[in-house]
Amino acid sequence: MLPLTEIAALRTTVDDEWRSPVADAVGRAWDIPAGGLRYWRSSAAHVFVVPPGGDARGVLYARFAPAGSASGARLQRGSQLHDRLHDAGAPVAELVRSRAGRAVELVQTPLGEMAACVVRRVNGEELDVDGLDAGAAAAWGAALAEFHQAAGRVQPGRQEQADVFDRLVSHSDQDLADQHLADQELADAAQALNRLDKRLEPGPLVMGHGDFELDNLRWSQGKATCFDLDESGVMPAAADVASAVRDLIGTCPGSPERPELLEAFLAGYGRESGLTVDMGELLLHRAALAAQRILEAATVLDADASLLEAIGNGWLKELNGSLAGYYANQRDIVLAAARVLA
Structure with missing residues (x-):
């Protein structure tokens, strides 16, 4: 952002x-x-x-x-x-x-x-989560696997989410020292997830899209065409899956919001790729994505009160409030993931 x-x-x-x-x-x-x-x-x-x-x-x-x-x-x-x-x-x-x-x-x-x-512009149908059935969700998962195959083999390299929980611990500690923010809960959750992440095998690496959500796809005759590759890079396959299905998981990792659609997506991805994404691995990567967003929040929310309150900037104040709510949700996801996984 x-x-x-x-x-x-x-x-x-x-x-x-x-x-x-x-x-x-x-x-x-x-x-x-x-x-x-x-x-x-x-x-x-x-x-x-x-x-x-x-x-x-x-x-x-x-x-x-x-x-x-x-x-x-x-x-x-x-x-x-x-x-x-x-x-x-x-x-x-x-x-x-x-x-x-x-x-x-x-x-x-x-x-x-x-x-x-x-x-x-890509001509085709734009799907949304509310309009999905299991068949469409499976096709979506297969489309991500096809993207990974088309992107080709990758060499291990710097990953976007590398050490993200470690960085979130340091970030939270700095906030506590500099601003007296009482967010020890976030620091403790990040520490627990960091220990779990260190024990986890990274799994197969792919050149991932990074944002294979439905609003970055258009569908024609059951096939997806994608765009907006700004978040692409070398990452574990499960991390790219987690990014794609974050709306299916929702804000409570222990109780996915759309379990049937999530299961269908993972089945479609597995059939096309030959890979099985473990639910624990998926939720850990989902939490890592949330942690990455938290780390970016201060850079994004950089408008001071005088700018937000300036005449004609009502839209900016509204956007600031919406984004603050979004980052609060990302914090909740990290905390919930720690409770479920750690």
């Missing part, structure tokens, strides 16, 4: 028709005329869209983030994998090459240098 101050800075450049000189600067690298890109949203990256009829190449989504930031680095890494997978015939959305022939560009804008890519 981009820091709130970064999102607010971008929003100040957006006019009443959702145009921005920042997006125009990005668009020039893809020969998109000024005003052709319209603001869509900001989350892991800023996203602008060329609406239907606005470009002969179809509906296009420009995604960009500050080049020197963690978000920018993830966008560059994900776009490079995305481009490689598409060239290999994997079921991923098509990235549009810039006029220089590149899949990802570094572009100077009024808000500084941005890492940017442009992706074509």
Whole structure:
């Protein structure tokens, strides 16, 4: 997630028709005329869209983030994998090459240098958890296994969630020392999960998508095409499964919210990959993902009271509150996982 101050800075450049000189600067690298890109949203990256009829190449989504930031680095890494997978015939959305022939560009804008890519819209059906049945959940699991197979074999390397519980213990201890926060409960849970994690064999490593949720997939004739690979990287297969099914697990790891759909997903993944994901392993990786989000919270929630209360920033204050609630839920997941597993 981009820091709130970064999102607010971008929003100040957006006019009443959702145009921005920042997006125009990005668009020039893809020969998109000024005003052709319209603001869509900001989350892991800023996203602008060329609406239907606005470009002969179809509906296009420009995604960009500050080049020197963690978000920018993830966008560059994900776009490079995305481009490689598409060239290999994997079921991923098509990235549009810039006029220089590149899949990802570094572009100077009024808000500084941005890492940017442009992706074509994927035609197909968007599913959600409420509309799933067991067959669709199994197909979803199989689609993740197919992604892992298409990404190819990987060499062991630095993993995104490596030592995350260790880092959360240190983070909690620092908070306690610096801000007198009474969150010893979180520190104790992280310590217990860290001990368990050290004993766990990591299992097969894959080049994972990192966010294979349904909103990053479009379905056609029972097959999924994916996009938004910013969270991709080398990880245990079970960690990528845990990221994909977090809505099926919910906030109470000991009692999954959608047990039948979760079982079907795991069965579909297992049939296609030949791997069995143990429930304990799955829940530990789900907790690790929650811990990773907690560690990012202070960077994201960086807007001070004067910015949140400024005239016209009601949307920012609402987003701040929503994200604070989200991070509180991630804390609850870590605590619940420790109670169930440790």
